[in-house]
Amino acid sequence: MTEINRGASAKIIDGKSFAAGLRARIGAEAAKLKAEHGLVAGLAVVLVGEDPASQVYVRNKSKAIAEAGMQAFDRPLPAQTSEADLLALVGELNADPNVHGILVQLPLPEHISAHVVIDAIDPVKDVDGFHFINTGKLWAAGGTLVPCTPQGCMMLLRDVLGDLKGKEALVIGRSNIVGKPMAALLLAENCTVTMAHSRTNDLPAVARRADILIAATGRPEMVRGDWIKPGATVIDVGINRIPALSDHHPRKMRLVGDVAFEEAVKVAGAITPVPGSVGPMTIACLLRNTLIAACRQIGLGHPAV
Ligand code: GUN
Numbered sequence: 001m002t003e004i005n006r007g008a009s010a011k012i013i014d015g016k017s018f019a020a021g022l023r024a025r026i027g028a029e030a031a032k033l034k035a036e037h038g039l040v041a042g043l044a045v046v047l048v049g050e051d052p053a054s055q056v057y058v059r060n061k062s063k064a065i066a067e068a069g070m071q072a073f074d075r076p077l078p079a080q081t082s083e084a085d086l087l088a089l090v091g092e093l094n095a096d097p098n099v100h101g102i103l104v105q106l107p108l109p110e111h112i113s114a115h116v117v118i119d120a121i122d123p124v125k126d127v128d129g130f131h132f133i134n135t136g137k138l139w140a141a142g143g144t145l146v147p148c149t150p151q152g153c154m155m156l157l158r159d160v161l162g163d164l165k166g167k168e169a170l171v172i173g174r175s176n177i178v179g180k181p182m183a184a185l186l187l188a189e190n191c192t193v194t195m196a197h198s199r200t201n202d203l204p205a206v207a208r209r210a211d212i213l214i215a216a217t218g219r220p221e222m223v224r225g226d227w228i229k230p231g232a233t234v235i236d237v238g239i240n241r242i243p244a245l246s247d248h249h250p251r252k253m254r255l256v257g258d259v260a261f262e263e264a265v266k267v268a269g270a271i272t273p274v275p276g277s278v279g280p281m282t283i284a285c286l287l288r289n290t291l292i293a294a295c296r297q298i299g300l301g302h303p304a305v
Contacts, residue, residue, distance in 0.1 A: 010234070010268040013156050015277030019284040022155070022305065026287045027068040029303045033294065034069065041294035042071040043101040043127065043286075044093045048086060048112065049079035053241075054105050061103065064283045070290060073099060083112045087120050094122040100294035101127035103286070106177065124297060127289040130176060138184050144296070145289050150182040152281025153214060153235045154189070160233055160270050161212075164189040168209050172196045172223065172258070173216035178237050182214055203227070215258035225263025234264055234271040237278050 033039050043065050047058045062072035075089060086104075093099045102125045108114050118126070123133040129147040137143045157164060169191035173179040179195065186193045196206055198217075207213060207227040213234045215223045220240035228234060238258030246252045257274030265271055272278055288305050295303050 008230075008266060010265045011160070011270040012265075013160055013233075013235075013270050013272045013277055015152070015156055015272055015279075015281045018156060018159060019152070019280035022281075022284040023064065023068060023287060025305050026284070026291055026303075029305050030069045030291055033291070033300075033303070037298060037300070039294060039298060040069075040071050040098075041100050041290050042073060042098045043103060043290045044073040044075055044096075044099045046075045046077065046086075046089065046093075046102070046104045048077045048081050048105075049109055051107075054107075058103075058105050061283060061286055064287055065290065068287050068291075070287070070294075071098070079109050081109075081112075083116065086112060086117055090117060090120045094120075094125060099125065100297055101125055101290040103127055125293055127286060127293055128177075129181065129289070135176075135181070138181060142188060144302075145293060146185070146285075147177060147181040148285035148289060149178050149216075149237060149278065149282045150185050151285045151288075152278060153182060153237065154185045155285075156235065156272065156277070156281060157212060157233065158189075164191050164212070167191045167211040168194070169212040169214070170194045170196060170207055170210035171214045171216065172200075172203070172207070173214075173218070173237075175216065178216040179214075182216065186212070186214075217258045219258055220256050221258070221260040223259040223264065225260060225267050228264055228267045230267055231269035232267075234259055234268045235278065236261070236272050236274050239274060239279060 045058050045062050062074055065072040093102045102121050118130045123131045126134050126145055129145040134145050169186040171179050171182050174197045183193050183195050196203055204227045208229050211232055213232055216237040220242050236257035236259040240256050241253045244252040244254040255275050291303050
């Protein structure tokens with residue numbers, strides 16, 4: 001078993017300040033698009049139902065869009081909305097020239113198929129990069145609209161490590177939102193990629209080989225300090241709400257990642273904290289995708305962000 005080096009402490013990867021810089025550059029490009037082409041980039045944000053966590057996420061996304069000088073079109077729908085009605089809204093947004101990006105917040109209620117809805121979004125407006133066309137492009141040719149959370153993680157990794165060529169990268173979690181696109185991006189950067197999941201045998205031993213460890217499991221503090229190769233770069237995608245165990249406030253909750261931070265920080269070379277590192281990068285990359293989509297839709301090249 002790897003010895004935990006209790007004296008050392010990892011570099012804390014400050015995704016929040018990286019995201020702030022990226023958002024400022026996106027805002028400047030959005031202003032240029034407006035001044036030179038009279039175009040205000042627009043993002044439609046669709047939320048079905050009243051899940052409190054999803055409500056917070058979409059509120060933060062719409063707010064960030066407005067702060068970057070772009071336009072947010074909030075489209076909240078009741079939980080009992082039918083799949084047909086949601087598809088009709090997606091059709092309306094596909095046809096709307098003021099809407100350059102469409103985001104349908106996941107998860108959707110059980111009676112609606114996320115695959116059917118995502119597939120109905122015009123791929124050029126698919127700022128989540130979840131449409132089959134964009135998924136295929138990502139694996140086959142490098143994507144234009146790349147899923148926001150993995151894209152944000154890649155930016156942080158490049159900033160910390162520079163060239164990723166030849167590094168052993170482990171992605172824990174195989175979701176379409178994070179795990180699978182993350183693996184595609186790491187492979188494109190010439191990493192040797194392993195994908196682990198709930199059925200992986202001896203995950204701690206697999207993890208101890210990784211120079212880069214991406215945790216996207218949705219299981220609070222699952223990755224322990226003694227799973228981490230000394231000096232590894234750890235990216236924690238998890239946001240989990242658990243009881244704070246406070247004597248004074250018995251119902252108080254706190255946010256933790258998928259990595260046991262206090263243990264991992266003593267072993268890793270660099271690590272993202274939760275909250276405040278990957279989350280802000282996801283939002284910044286959504287703004288970036290909205291700008292990219294708007295530029296493409298009027299025949300401009302890739303904006304300088
Ligand atoms: N639910 C959790 N993460 C995401 C995301 O990045 N996009 C959408 N649409 N839904 C999500």
